[in-house]
Amino acid sequence: MIIVYGSILIALFSFIIGIAIIISKRTLIMILIGAEFTLNSVNLLFIAFSKLHSNAIGQIFVIFTLTVAAIEIAVGLSIAVLLYRKHKIKSIEDLKELKR
Amino acid sequence: MNDTYVAILPILISFIAAFTIIMFDLFLSKPHKIIKGFSLFFAALTIVPAVFYRGITTIGFKGQIIFDNLSYLFVFLIALISFTIIILGFSYNKERKVIYNEYYALLFLAQAGLIGFVSSYNILVLFLSLEIFSFSSYILTGIAKDRLSSEAVFKYFYLGIISSSFGLLGLSFLYGGSGTLDLRIILKNSHLNNLILGGLLLFLMNLFFKFSLSPFHTWTPDVYEGTTTPIAGYFSVAPKLAIIFAMLRIISLKQLSGEPLQDIIWIISAITIIWGNITALKQKNLKRLMAYSAIAHSGYMAMGFMLNYEFAKKYLLFYGIIYLFLNLTVFTFLNYLIKDGKDTVNINDISGLSSKKPLESFVLSLALLSLAGFPPTIGFFAKFYLFVGLIKSGFVFISLIAVLGTLISVFYYFRIISFMYIKEGDRDLIFGMGGKLLLFICGIMIIVSSFYPQLIFNFIKGI
Numbered sequence: 001m002i003i004v005y006g007s008i009l010i011a012l013f014s015f016i017i018g019i020a021i022i023i024s025k026r027t028l029i030m031i032l033i034g035a036e037f038t039l040n041s042v043n044l045l046f047i048a049f050s051k052l053h054s055n056a057i058g059q060i061f062v063i064f065t066l067t068v069a070a071i072e073i074a075v076g077l078s079i080a081v082l083l084y085r086k087h088k089i090k091s092i093e094d095l096k097e098l099k100r
Numbered sequence: 101m102n103d104t105y106v107a108i109l110p111i112l113i114s115f116i117a118a119f120t121i122i123m124f125d126l127f128l129s130k131p132h133k134i135i136k137g138f139s140l141f142f143a144a145l146t147i148v149p150a151v152f153y154r155g156i157t158t159i160g161f162k163g164q165i166i167f168d169n170l171s172y173l174f175v176f177l178i179a180l181i182s183f184t185i186i187i188l189g190f191s192y193n194k195e196r197k198v199i200y201n202e203y204y205a206l207l208f209l210a211q212a213g214l215i216g217f218v219s220s221y222n223i224l225v226l227f228l229s230l231e232i233f234s235f236s237s238y239i240l241t242g243i244a245k246d247r248l249s250s251e252a253v254f255k256y257f258y259l260g261i262i263s264s265s266f267g268l269l270g271l272s273f274l275y276g277g278s279g280t281l282d283l284r285i286i287l288k289n290s291h292l293n294n295l296i297l298g299g300l301l302l303f304l305m306n307l308f309f310k311f312s313l314s315p316f317h318t319w320t321p322d323v324y325e326g327t328t329t330p331i332a333g334y335f336s337v338a339p340k341l342a343i344i345f346a347m348l349r350i351i352s353l354k355q356l357s358g359e360p361l362q363d364i365i366w367i368i369s370a371i372t373i374i375w376g377n378i379t380a381l382k383q384k385n386l387k388r389l390m391a392y393s394a395i396a397h398s399g400y401m402a403m404g405f406m407l408n409y410e411f412a413k414k415y416l417l418f419y420g421i422i423y424l425f426l427n428l429t430v431f432t433f434l435n436y437l438i439k440d441g442k443d444t445v446n447i448n449d450i451s452g453l454s455s456k457k458p459l460e461s462f463v464l465s466l467a468l469l470s471l472a473g474f475p476p477t478i479g480f481f482a483k484f485y486l487f488v489g490l491i492k493s494g495f496v497f498i499s500l501i502a503v504l505g506t507l508i509s510v511f512y513y514f515r516i517i518s519f520m521y522i523k524e525g526d527r528d529l530i531f532g533m534g535g536k537l538l539l540f541i542c543g544i545m546i547i548v549s550s551f552y553p554q555l556i557f558n559f560i561k562g563i
Contacts, residue, residue, distance in 0.1 A: 008276075015269060022262055031258060038265040045272045053279035061224055061275070065268065068231050072261060075235050079242065079257055083250055092258075095251045098322040 007048040014041035026091040028080040032073060039069045107160030107167045109149045110175045114212035117142035118205040125201040132201060139186050139204040146179035146211070155562065163282075164222045169562050171219035174345045177424065181338050182211050184428055187534040188330040188435045195438050198244045198328060206243075207334070210236035214338060218345040221283040221353075223271045223303075226346070230267075230306075233339065234260055240334070241327045252326025259309070259319045267306025273299025287354040301361060311343045313402055314372035317395045324391035329443065332387055333431030336394045337424045344401060344420040348563075352409045357493065365405050370498055372399030373505035380512045386434055386445040389512060390427075393471060396509060397423055400486065403498055407489055413563045415489040418556060422470070422482040422549070429467035429542040433460065436531050447516065452525030460531060463543035465517045470546060472513040473506045478546055481553040 018041060021034030043062045050058030083089040105112075121139060124131045150172045157168040185207060193199060209232060216229030238260065242253030277295035278286040286296060309316040324332040356362055376396030383389040401423070404416030437445050454461040470479030483506060487499045531539070549556055 015265075019262070019265070022258075028254070031261075035261040035265065039268065042265070042268045042272050045269070046275065049272060049276035049279075052276065055279060057279075057281055058272075058275055061271075061281070064224060064228055068228070071231070071235055075238055076257060076261070079238070079250075079253055082242065082245065083254060086245065087247055087250055089250075089254075095254060097248055098251050098255070098326055 004048050004051050007044055011041045011045035011048060014044070017041075026093065028076075028083065028090070028092075032076045032080070035072060035076070036069060039065060039072070103158055104160035104165075106149075106153065107158040107165050109153075110146055110167070110171075110215050111165075111212050113142060113146050113149070114208045114215065117145075118208040118212070121201060121205040121208070125205075132199065135201050135204055136186075136190060139208070140183065142208065143179055143183040143186055146182070147176055150175040150179065164225055165216075165220055167219050170345060170348060171215070173560065173563065174218045174342065175215055177341060177421065178211055178214055178338060181334065181341075181424070181428070182207055184432070184538060185330045185334045187538065188333065188432060189328075190534060191532045192328060192330055192435050192438060196244065196328060196441050196443075200243055203240070203243055206236045206240050209233075210240065210334075210338070214342040217342050218349070221349065223274055223281050223283060223286075226283075227268065227271055230310075231264065233342075234264060234310075237335065237339075240331050241323055243331070244328050248326040249328070250326075252323045256319050256323045259316075263306050263309035263316065266302050270299040270302025270304075270306065273302065275299075283350070284353060287350070292354075292359070297360065301364065304361070307343050307346065308368065308402070310339045311398050311402070312340075312395050313368050313398055314375050314395065315368070317372065317376070317398075320395055321388045321391040324394075325385055325388045329387065329431060329435045329438075329445075332390075333428060333435070336390065336427050336431065340394075340398060340401070341420055341424055344404075344416060347405050348409070348413055348417065351405065351407070351412050355408050357406045357408065362406055365402060366495075366498060369399045369402035369405075370501050372396065372402060373502055377505045377508040377512075381508070383512070384447050386437070386447055386450070386516070387443070389447075389516075390430060390434070393509070393512070394427065396505060397427075397471070399505070400483065400502055403490055403495070403502060404486055406495060407493055411489040411493060414557070414560070415485045417560050417563065418553075419482045419486050421556060421560065422478055425542060425545055425549075426467045426470050426479060429463060429539065429546070430471070432535060432538045432542065433464045433467075436529050436535050447519055448525070449527055450516070450525075451519045451523035451527070453527065453529065454521045456528045457531070459543075460529075460536075460539055461520050463539045463546075465520065466543060466546050468513040468516055470550075472510045474510070476550060478550040478553060481550075 015038050018034050018037030021037060022031050025031055043065055046058040046061050050056060121135050124135050154172050159166055189203060213229045213233030217226060220226055238253060238257050241256050242249050273295050274286055275281060277293055277299060312320040373396055376392050376399055380389055380392035383392060401419055404412055434445060437449055470477040473479045473483040490499045
């Protein structure tokens with residue numbers, strides 16, 4: 001049982017770390033890494049809950065979440081490449097056109 | 101009826117449409133004309149199961165997909181929205197040189213996601229279909245690839261991944277608190293434990309982000325201004341309608357009034373109404389103004405989440421459908437405010453338009469008056485019934501805030517009308533055949549439903 005509660009705590013802690021990375025970092029790639037961090041910590045949480053309830057539904061959810069994370073990276077990287085190649089934007093500070 | 105293939109027919113049609121369009125784009129030498137025709141055909145085809153199977157409840161995948169009257173009504177409305185947006189896209193994208201065939205495929209993927217989202221109680225299906233919609237909408241936002249839309253898509257993506265991470269955390273709490281993925285079992289207990297309540301709150305926050313309620317609304321004005329006008333119109337109606345339907349499903353399981361969630365929705369909707377209406381007052385860009393108007397209207401609709409199911413399925417749904425038609429009218433008009441490949445949506449660009457285009461200006465003023473809730477129009481009835489439902493349920497103070505917000509909103513809607521009718525200007529617009537037809541149909545619908553609001557109540561009666 002201690003391993004279940006331990007992994008729930010670790011998962012919540014790494015979720016907070018992921019959110020902190022998204023909020024504090026300024027470059028687009030680091031933000032994507034933070035997003036990946038949050039999604040994977042939720043995966044760990046799902047597996048811990050799955051162990052807690054001793055059914056496999058949570059582990060099935062994780063497979064789908066991994067797929068979504070892959071799509072997220074694909075879309076996010078394509079946006080980052082578009083911003084850098086076409087408009088030479090590297091960090092969030094350059095995004096100031098739409099502010100009135 | 102327990103037939104998986106009948107149940108998933110609307111989703112299947114949307115997916116087939118998307119993949120057919122992608123394949124045409126790959127293998128045909130001049131695919132654009134064929135894809136245009138096909139996308140219109142498939143949007144019309146999505147309406148067919150909605151009309152044909154209405155009144156029958158079909159269950160697919162052992163109860164994980166449920167198509168009842170509520171889902172089929174949504175399929176009907178979302179197919180109408182897609183049809184309109186595709187027609188609007190024809191002239192606009194040609195003018196702005198956004199000739200990418202993925203546009204139509206992504207619209208159908210977004211439609212498939214939203215249909216899946218309203219027709220399931222399973223949180224895995226809810227999560228996946230919402231993500232299908234989200235990723236399609238990220239790409240649709242940035243499809244013009246110019247400076248403004250790239251900035252808009254980055255802001256939308258950045259905030260969207262944060263909100264969907266929190267939504268996923270909420271779903272894991274829901275699973276952790278109950279051990280199942282079915283919302284019907286999760287919300288069955290009369291007293292929810294803290295883990296489930298927290299999970300539901302986080303999940304609703306994700307929905308409220310897409311619904312652009314006030315602490316989470318910051319992406320809305322930027323995205324509406326940056327992206328192409330048909331897509332802005334799509335964002336202002338389609339996800340909101342889907343979330344109203346999904347909230348109706350949640351309310352039918354668990355009434356939110358009386359829960360701790362009720363106070364949170366109360367505060368959020370009050371802030372949204374006040375903030376949206378006051379910030380809209382100083383906007384000069386019409387797309388940005390409509391974004392703040394959309395935020396304010398989300399606030400009015402969020403008040404309806406506190407009603408019980410009997411009231412919500414009548415008054416909230418009525419409001420949502422009226423809002424859909426009015427907003428599509430306004431965005432149809434804004435769609436043709438384009439010159440030399442650039443949006444000219446500043447408020448000065450429509451000054452003196454009533455002498456050049458009297459009929460179209462009349463339809464726009466009718467829609468704006470309705471959005472303001474001016475008495476003889478249909479928008480008044482929508483607000484009136486919603487406020488009556490709220491007061492009957494005992495929410496008097498928030499109704500007063502909403503009436504106050506409505507009074508503020510009259511100013512900015514009237515400013516647009518006064519620019520069209522009173523100011524002098526020499527700008528002329530070219531409305532294509534599709535735009536004229538859409539504005540004509542919308543105008544007729546607004547006038548007819550203003551005199552017979554009962555028609556729409558009859559339309560949504562079987563829910």
